[in-house]
Amino acid sequence: MPAPKPLEKRLLLANLDQPEYTPDLACYLRHGGYASLRKAVGMRPADLVAEVKASQLRGRGGAGFPCGVKWGFIREDEKRPVYLICNADESEPGTFKDRQLIHKDPHQLIEGIILSALAVRARLAYIYIRGEFPEGARILEKAIAEARAQQFVGPKILGTDASLEIHVHRGAGAYICGEETGLLESLEGKRAYPRIKPPFFPAAFGLYQCPTIINNVETLCNVVHILRMGGAEYAKIGRPNNTGTRIIGVSGHVREPGYFEIENGALTLGQILNDLCGGVREGRAVKAIIPGGTSSKVLRMGEKFRLKLRQADGALAEKEVGILDLPYDFDSLTAAGTMSGSGGIIVLDDRTDMVKALNNINRFYSHESCGQCTPCREGSLWLQKITDRLVRGGGRPQDVDLLLNIGENIAGRTICAFGEATAWPVQSFVAKFREEFDAVCGTGRR
Numbered sequence: 001m002p003a004p005k006p007l008e009k010r011l012l013l014a015n016l017d018q019p020e021y022t023p024d025l026a027c028y029l030r031h032g033g034y035a036s037l038r039k040a041v042g043m044r045p046a047d048l049v050a051e052v053k054a055s056q057l058r059g060r061g062g063a064g065f066p067c068g069v070k071w072g073f074i075r076e077d078e079k080r081p082v083y084l085i086c087n088a089d090e091s092e093p094g095t096f097k098d099r100q101l102i103h104k105d106p107h108q109l110i111e112g113i114i115l116s117a118l119a120v121r122a123r124l125a126y127i128y129i130r131g132e133f134p135e136g137a138r139i140l141e142k143a144i145a146e147a148r149a150q151q152f153v154g155p156k157i158l159g160t161d162a163s164l165e166i167h168v169h170r171g172a173g174a175y176i177c178g179e180e181t182g183l184l185e186s187l188e189g190k191r192a193y194p195r196i197k198p199p200f201f202p203a204a205f206g207l208y209q210c211p212t213i214i215n216n217v218e219t220l221c222n223v224v225h226i227l228r229m230g231g232a233e234y235a236k237i238g239r240p241n242n243t244g245t246r247i248i249g250v251s252g253h254v255r256e257p258g259y260f261e262i263e264n265g266a267l268t269l270g271q272i273l274n275d276l277c278g279g280v281r282e283g284r285a286v287k288a289i290i291p292g293g294t295s296s297k298v299l300r301m302g303e304k305f306r307l308k309l310r311q312a313d314g315a316l317a318e319k320e321v322g323i324l325d326l327p328y329d330f331d332s333l334t335a336a337g338t339m340s341g342s343g344g345i346i347v348l349d350d351r352t353d354m355v356k357a358l359n360n361i362n363r364f365y366s367h368e369s370c371g372q373c374t375p376c377r378e379g380s381l382w383l384q385k386i387t388d389r390l391v392r393g394g395g396r397p398q399d400v401d402l403l404l405n406i407g408e409n410i411a412g413r414t415i416c417a418f419g420e421a422t423a424w425p426v427q428s429f430v431a432k433f434r435e436e437f438d439a440v441c442g443t444g445r446r
Helices: 025-030 033-042 045-055 067-072 096-104 106-120 135-150 179-187 219-227 269-276 330-335 354-368 374-392 399-410 417-430 433-439
Strands: 083-088 124-129 166-168 212-216 247-250 260-262 287-289 304-310 317-320 346-350
Touching: 025 106, 025 135, 025 374, 033 106, 033 219, 045 067, 045 106, 045 219, 067 106, 067 212, 067 219, 083 106, 083 179, 083 219, 083 287, 096 106, 096 135, 096 219, 106 124, 106 166, 106 212, 106 219, 124 135, 124 179, 135 166, 179 212, 179 219, 212 219, 247 269, 260 269, 269 346, 304 330, 304 354, 354 374, 354 417, 354 433, 374 417, 399 417, 399 433
Parallel strands: 083 124, 083 212, 124 166, 247 346
Antiparallel strands: 247 260, 287 346, 304 317
C-alpha cells in the first residue's frame, strides 16, 4: 500500500503503513491485535455500549446513524437470540473502501465483530459479503479459522463464558442486498425484497424475527480502536457529531485515484482533490463532484453554501463556501444538500457530458431495482429509457420535465431508500445542469 499522504490520519489503515504487514493472525498479533478483545472480555455488555456511545461513532455504510444508539435498542432482558451481521455487500458505484479492509487487514474486522457481538450479547454473527468478492470471502474464512484456533472465536472465548460463531455468507451480486432488510431476506434464503419499517426494524424484528444489529465493515473496524483508546478519547478525533476518521475512495477524472483515511471534517473537498489526488487529470477544471457514491446529489462547481463552521478560537461562525471549501463530514455535506454516503467521491472534469453521465447512473439503478415497489420498478426503467433517448439524439421538448416528474413520483413512495437513490441523481443532475438537458431535447445532440 502507498505511504500515507501528509494530510491523511490513519487509524484503521495504520497497520498497512508497515512494509512487512501481512493479513495473517501472527502479524496482526505482533501489531497489538486482539488487545481490545482481551480488555473487553472483562467488561459488561452495557459498558461496551457506553464506550461506543461516548465515541459518537456514526455508521460508515451511508446513513450515518449513531452506532451506540443502534446497539442500545437491544433490551438487556431480551430472551430471544440476538444476531450480529456485518454488511460487506459493498456495491455502491464509486465505493471501494471496505474491500481494502477485508483483503489487507481481515483480523481487524474479525476483532471488531467479536467486540460488537459481546456488546449486544450476540452468539451468532454473519458476514454478508458481495458475491463478486470470492477472494475476500476466502480471506475472511481463513481469518475466522485462525481466530478460532486461538480461542478468539467459538465457545469460551479466552476462557470466559462468552461464545461466538461467525459465518461468511456470499451474496449473488444484487445491489439491493446492501439494504439492511433486503440483506436479511436474502440471508433467510428468500428474494431480497426490503421489509416495511415499522414494524420490521432489525433491532426489534430482524433475522428470523429476532433482534439483529447490522453494521458496515468500516463501522465495525472502528470499534477495535474505540475500545483500545476509550470512547471519550476517540471522540476527540474529528469534530462534534462527526468523530473519528473516514476512509474515502476517490475516482473519476483525478491524477491519483485511490482510497485514503482522513479525519472527519478536517479536510475540504478541495484538499482531498488537490493534496491527496494530485488535482484533476491533464490540468482540466472541475465541473462537478459526486461526494458520496452515485446515490448522493451531485455538486456543481460554482455553487455556494452558507455553513456554520468552527473557527480557530473554537467559536461557530456562518460562512459562505464553494464546493471545494466544503469540509468532508456528515453534517457539512448534509447542509449543502447532499451527503457523504458511502464515502465514494467521483470527480468530473469540464469535458464531462452530464447527460451521458446521468444515463450511466440510470442504467445501473434500473438494472438493480428489486421490482417490489411499482414507482421504483417502473420509474427507474422509464428514467433510463428517457436518458437513452437523449443520448441517441432523439430528445423531445417534454423530456426534461418528464425526468423531473418521474423522479418526484419515485422519491418517498417506496419501501426502502432505493427510490431516493434512483431519484436524487436525476433531480440534482437536471436541476444543476438544466442547460445541457435542454440542449438535447428536440434538437438532437449538441
